[in-house]
Amino acid sequence: MTAPFPQKLVLALAQLNPTMGDVAGNLARARAARSEAAAAGADLVMFSELFLCAYPPEDLVLKPALQEACREALEEIARDTADGGPGVLIGLPWREDDKLYNSYALADGGRIEAIRHKVDLPNYGVFDEKRVFDAGPLPGPVVFRGVRIGIPICEDIWGPDPVECIAETGGEFLLVPNGSPYRRGVIDERLSVAVARVAEAGLPLIYLNQVGGQDELVFDGASFALNPDKRFAVQLPAFAETIAIITLVREGEGWRCLDGHTAKLPQGDEADYAACVLGLRDYVDKNRFPGVVLGLSGGIDSAICAAMAVDALGASRVHCVMMPYRYTSQDSLKDAKECAESLGVRYDIIPIAEPVEGFESALKPMFAGANRDITEENLQSRARGTLLMSISNKFGAMVVTTGNKSEMSVGYATLYGDMNGGYNPIKDLYKMEVYRLSALRNRWKPSGSLGPAGIVIPENIITKAPTAELRENQKDQDSLPPYEALDDILACLVEQEMRVSDIVARGHDVETVKKVERLLYIAEYKRRQAAPGVKVTHKNFGRDRRYPIVNRFRDAGRAAASRDEALYKTKGASVSADAFDF
Known part of the structure; x- marks a missing residue:
């Protein structure tokens, strides 16, 4: 007898502030967030892009010792999932043969169930990922407890191809981990891009962003969820850590996010x-x-x-x-x-x-x-x-x-x-x-x-009038x-x-x-x-x-x-x- 399709998935969005290179500390934060998510009845907890080492790691990610530490941390939190609690989606650098990927892992049932690699590596402005990472193949969905989940990583939604591949191979909704830094107007730009992908794929999209400062960059969080009709279901706050619970429900052949908290975001100055x-x-x-x-x-x-x-x-x-x-x-x-x-x-x-x-x-x-x-x-x-x-x-x-x-x-x-x-x-x-x-x-x-x-x-x-006051009456x-x-x-x-x-x-x-x-x-x-x-x-x-x-x-x-x-x-x-x- 065929198992019935899951009708509901409770997702915890962990909009957190990792510290660059603090793999042990970031793992501890992930475990604490998973415990909180379990107490809230979550099936799955999601973390941001490269969470275990933090984003952007720049040339630090080339150190084999860092890569190994992140791999060990993933294996540790994967073992934690043997307790029957929430599964884990978490980002890390992933070495495979002679290539290094910006990757995202699914852990459940005590083991690493799936790995997806970032396809589109940004190489403009503040980004230079092609310097340190290899591009992955176009991704199909991962299967979590009977649900087919698409995982385009950050830049992968800024063009149509990765999401199109996910939709064509049976993805039921999109979970997008990000390390997207703040600059004026970027919140609106992200939303426009996400709406375009939702319109093309007809799938709900949950966008999770890192929060916190890393050298010159500040990550504003401001994570959100969109339904297939392009309407907001959830908006998390900007510039603040939070763990939010989102409930997705199956409606006919598709999925929808139930409406949740909608934070007011700061604008302009x-x-x-x-x-x-x-x-x-x-x-x-x-x-x-x-x-x-x-x-x-x-x-x-x-x-x-x-x-x-x-x-x-x-x-x-x-x-x-x-x-x-x-x-x-x-x-x-x-x-x-x-x-x-x-x-x-x-x-x-x-x-x-x-x-x-x-x-x-x-x-x-x-x-x-x-x-x-x-x-x-x-x-x-x-x-x-x-x-x-x-x-x-x-x-x-x-x-x-x-x-x-x-x-x-x-x-x-x-x-x-x-x-x-x-x-x-x-x-x-x-x-x-x-x-x-x-x-x-x-x-x-x-x-x-x-x-x-x-x-x-x-x-x-x-x-x-402004003055340096280095000489008399200077302006x-x-x-x-x-x-x-x-x-x-x-x-x-x-x-x-x-x-x-x-x-x-x-x-x-x-x-x-x-x-x-x-x-x-x-x-x-x-x-x-x-x-x-x-x-x-x-x-x-x-x-x-x-x-x-x-x-x-x-x-x-x-x-x-x-x-x-x-x-x-x-x-x-x-x-x-x-x-x-x-």
């Missing part, structure tokens, strides 16, 4: 802020720093970094230091103190006159006869950077770097000074976005934030175009790779655009030495945008290496963009 906080938290915690230290100058960049740090770690783990010099205004002293008090952090003041003047005294014989210039200004920044690194060395706290994307683009930063540090939560935010997110944080406290509600960044910090706009114009030009050059002529057509001055382009190129060597930071835009500095340092190409047919440009490059080795002649 709220999502960017949440990504910056999660990225900073996980970088600090996963690297086991006890906390962070940062210079609080009274300016907008350090203020929002302090707020993000408190939201991520709590006030007790954040140490802010004001390091005044003769050009530090009373407004800056007042604003920094008020910001620190609003956030509830430890706040110290370390005057830098003595170390700066000591440097100048040591250099005086060599600099005899030379005029004072940007070199002496940068000694202030380097003294501050040295002090912060010394505090870090002594007490173990990581230095938070506070330069925004506008500054990093044009080199308006000092090597071994304000660029010192371990991680930068606003590295991928332009200056005007920093202002916008600061105003947002004053009226909105993010979900899961450890910081206080209400105004945490004094209004005067948001409204006053950023003495050296740079207005940030509204600069940010638009940079977005055109960096994110969109637009021609100079097309940027000018948007209403920008041609000479200003050319100068910004030049500064963008000659600051490349600085960015190579900058701390990592959270990616939120379509193209960040680091994993996305990879430009040569030696580079004489200039748009609009200009001479490649004029005497003026050579002078700027020579200066750039030791100066900030204060030297640039806007």
